[in-house]
Amino acid sequence: MDKAYQSAHESDIYRLWEQSGAFTPVVPSDPVKAREAREPFTIILPPPNANNPLHAGHIMYVVEDILVRYHRMLGDPTLWLPGTDHAGIESQFVFEKELKKQGRSRFDYDRQTLYRLIDEFVAQNKDIAISQLKMMGFSLDWTRLKFTLDPDHVARIYAVFNRMHHDGLVYRDEKIVNYCTFCGTAFSNLEVVHKTVNGHLWYINYGPLSVATTRPETMLGDTAVAVNPSDIRYQKLIGTKLKLPLVGREIPIIGEESVDPEFGTGAVKVTPSHSPEDYDMGKKFHLEFIRIFDYDGRANANVPEKYRSLYPQQVREAVVRDLEAAGLLEKVVDYSHEVGHCYKCGRPIEPITAPQWFIKVKTLADQALQVVQDDTIKIFPKRFKKSYLTWMKNLRDWPVSRQIVWGHRLPIWYNLDENPDTQITFIDKSGKNITDLYKNLKDNFDFAQIKNGLQSLIAPVNAKYYLTEAEALQAGEHTLQETDTFDTWFSSGQWPYSTLGFNPEDPSKSAPDFKYFYPTSLLDTMWDILFFWVARMIMFGLYVTGKVPFEVVHLHSRVNDAQGQKMSKSRGNVINPSTFVAQYGADALRFALVYGVAPGSDISLSEDKLRAQRNFVNKLWNAARFIELMVDKVGITGFSLDPAKFNADDKAIIAELNRVIAATTKNINRYHFGAASEDLYQFFWHQFCDIYIEKVKDRPAEALPVLAHVLLNSLKLLHPFIPFVTETIYQTLKEKLHYTEALLITAAWPQND
RNA sequence: GGUUGUUUAGCUCAGUUGGUUAGAGCGCAUCGUUCACAUCGAUGAGGUCACAGGUCCGAGUCCUGUAACAACCACCA
Numbered sequence: 019m020d021k022a023y024q025s026a027h028e029s030d031i032y033r034l035w036e037q038s039g040a041f042t043p044v045v046p047s048d049p050v051k052a053r054e055a056r057e058p059f060t061i062i063l064p065p066p067n068a069n070n071p072l073h074a075g076h077i078m079y080v081v082e083d084i085l086v087r088y089h090r091m092l093g094d095p096t097l098w099l100p101g102t103d104h105a106g107i108e109s110q111f112v113f114e115k116e117l118k119k120q121g122r123s124r125f126d127y128d129r130q131t132l133y134r135l136i137d138e139f140v141a142q143n144k145d146i147a148i149s150q151l152k153m154m155g156f157s158l159d160w161t162r163l164k165f166t167l168d169p170d171h172v173a174r175i176y177a178v179f180n181r182m183h184h185d186g187l188v189y190r191d192e193k194i195v196n197y198c199t200f201c202g203t204a205f206s207n208l209e210v211v212h213k214t215v216n217g218h219l220w221y222i223n224y225g226p227l228s229v230a231t232t233r234p235e236t237m238l239g240d241t242a243v244a245v246n247p248s249d250i251r252y253q254k255l256i257g258t259k260l261k262l263p264l265v266g267r268e269i270p271i272i273g274e275e276s277v278d279p280e281f282g283t284g285a286v287k288v289t290p291s292h293s294p295e296d297y298d299m300g301k302k303f304h305l306e307f308i309r310i311f312d313y314d315g316r317a318n319a320n321v322p323e324k325y326r327s328l329y330p331q332q333v334r335e336a337v338v339r340d341l342e343a344a345g346l347l348e349k350v351v352d353y354s355h356e357v358g359h360c361y362k363c364g365r366p367i368e369p370i371t372a373p374q375w376f377i378k379v380k381t382l383a384d385q386a387l388q389v390v391q392d393d394t395i396k397i398f399p400k401r402f403k404k405s406y407l408t409w410m411k412n413l414r415d416w417p418v419s420r421q422i423v424w425g426h427r428l429p430i431w432y433n434l435d436e437n438p439d440t441q442i443t444f445i446d447k448s449g450k451n452i453t454d455l456y457k458n459l460k461d462n463f464d465f466a467q468i469k470n471g472l473q474s475l476i477a478p479v480n481a482k483y484y485l486t487e488a489e490a491l492q493a494g495e496h497t498l499q500e501t502d503t504f505d506t507w508f509s510s511g512q513w514p515y516s517t518l519g520f521n522p523e524d525p526s527k528s529a530p531d532f533k534y535f536y537p538t539s540l541l542d543t544m545w546d547i548l549f550f551w552v553a554r555m556i557m558f559g560l561y562v563t564g565k566v567p568f569e570v571v572h573l574h575s576r577v578n579d580a581q582g583q584k585m586s587k588s589r590g591n592v593i594n595p596s597t598f599v600a601q602y603g604a605d606a607l608r609f610a611l612v613y614g615v616a617p618g619s620d621i622s623l624s625e626d627k628l629r630a631q632r633n634f635v636n637k638l639w640n641a642a643r644f645i646e647l648m649v650d651k652v653g654i655t656g657f658s659l660d661p662a663k664f665n666a667d668d669k670a671i672i673a674e675l676n677r678v679i680a681a682t683t684k685n686i687n688r689y690h691f692g693a694a695s696e697d698l699y700q701f702f703w704h705q706f707c708d709i710y711i712e713k714v715k716d717r718p719a720e721a722l723p724v725l726a727h728v729l730l731n732s733l734k735l736l737h738p739f740i741p742f743v744t745e746t747i748y749q750t751l752k753e754k755l756h757y758t759e760a761l762l763i764t765a766a767w768p769q770n771d
Numbered sequence: 772g773g774u775u776g777u778u779u780a781g782c783u784c785a786g787u788u789g790g791u792u793a794g795a796g797c798g799c800a801u802c803g804u805u806c807a808c809a810u811c812g813a814u815g816a817g818g819u820c821a822c823a824g825g826u827c828c829g830a831g832u833c834c835u836g837u838a839a840c841a842a843c844c845a846c847c848a
Contacts, residue, residue: 022808208844212844212845230848244848277847277848278847281848288848294847295847298846356847401775404774405843408773408774409844549844580782580783582783582784613784613796614785614796615784615785618776619784621784622783624783626797627783627796629797633811636810637808637810640808642807643807643808644808645807646807684787685787692785693787696794696795699795700795707807712812
């Protein structure tokens, strides 16, 4: 054996495991019955972004590998299923950045070309993440590798969408949505980041009363002014009308309870098309909806000529200037408030009315609430249960359509002759971008040109549509598929049953994998996507399969830098796992991630820690090496553990070993990996090496059976945490020490006698 | 605005149902080492467990309040 452990050989060990078939469980011929007899242990890997290398957060998958390896050693049929995610908006955003470097943008391509380019871009990088997962030693079943754009997955989520539509859970509506005019797509509430902005409150004279607003530019779209009905200052004005400054439109004054008489002037301008609160008022009072900003962010024809095609900030400046000139600007005060920003590009979100596809979540959420409430699904650490329940109770309908190309296009088809008011954007033969209603285009362009150059379409909110292309074609040949794609979470929310081969059309025809492995045992992820992902999987799982997708949700820590700061590109403190693996070995990195960490608390990863754990790995290596030297020296041919021959030291170390076996088993069962790893570290280094080994140096022959026994069990206990070094030692010494199992990875977990 | 979490040795953090002198890793000090490992060994210094009350025979641990920090959720102008 080398003087120090060489982590460079880790890939050989990985191949050894993979070739042994240890990662790939065999599905019995009668999976249903087999499952009843002994439930397999199953984890579906949260699919990392196919396009990016792993970041520090992904290496926390080590938690899953610990559990998987532990259960495999317990003899459970064990599956850890890998996959990668196309990561819709994320990948498209990264690709667009690349385009920008070349001086191009998404507007230069029709959607099928853009899709193909992103596909190629993602394919180039696809293997990076996979090789890194292997590098970390993760015992994933690569024979079952999945991708979110695999045709069978796509077919499945389409089938589920159809079923939801059939059940009345899908609808199209023109509601106010969070729209990023830069990214060109709508977002759900979860994708909006609230930031405190130091802005102003403008007091504007509206004639009979004055209003205060943080967004003077939206006054061009005002269709009412609201006051509190109990406000004696304004009571008599309710029901009257006023003339909107700068625009000249007559708008009503309405009485609305939610208006706070104490705030500002006690009167609120109402812009139903550009403010969520005003939208609600607009619906309630049947106000006019006047959208003044288009999807490209510019003011449209609904505003006076002079403001047209300006961006909101420019409109604001112009409006304020004009109000001031007209003597209608009463005062401006500093005011700091919360403004929604796009989580991708960081620009302010424009609340805007737009036709979008929605999922009704009430019935789905009720079930998903119930199963967590009654612990059918247990959430660990427990404190996340409450935030899950709170979130689920207040859930609103889910806007699932995104105006991007990289993803699953909605299975919706429109016949354009039935919907002549559909707005179409395409690139014509000469390469020019054209946007207009279909009825204005159809006589000037042949349909093939529109279809091939298509970038996007916006069908009217009440457009007639079909769920299959065939049906739409029956109505006429001028048929286009919806250009919106699904929110990424609509796809990944269906990951557990989809990867296992569930058949939504006929569940009895589901794959054996589904029958055997579903529901899965545990879902592990970081707490930041509890709502995005975990909640959606629970809703989908219950609705589609009638069963929970997993029995336990384990939420792992966030990996921070050495100072406890969140890693981010802007801070410049992002670490690449590969660097650390190259320097310290995968085992050291794995152990550093769990050593002494409390469940659910964040981790500060420092090189000090990595060095410490590399030293531990080396300590383990050298203890094994010492035992090898002893065997060579003494020349023993067989071992038998005979308690009758134990002296006090032997008894003490065996007793301590038994304690550690029990403690480790208990700690892993309770997901206390920090405690387990710390205990093992202390036992092996300080009890076994520092005390026991030092004491037996003068009686190697008698101690060898005990040395071999403690080493074997230590290797087994440590294997889930540091698989490479333990397997390497095992393979190196198994013959000399008469260990009988072929591989440590499939060896039996130690039992306490 | 609402919710949750954190506050323990110089640094990063453990501390499981409250139980005798509060622990680890790193760092630090002194000594040692050709005989498994300097990626080592031995010894040691270092903490009024954020603060103020309370419950208890007994509180780092449970309760109340305060402060600082962090995160999450949120359509108020």
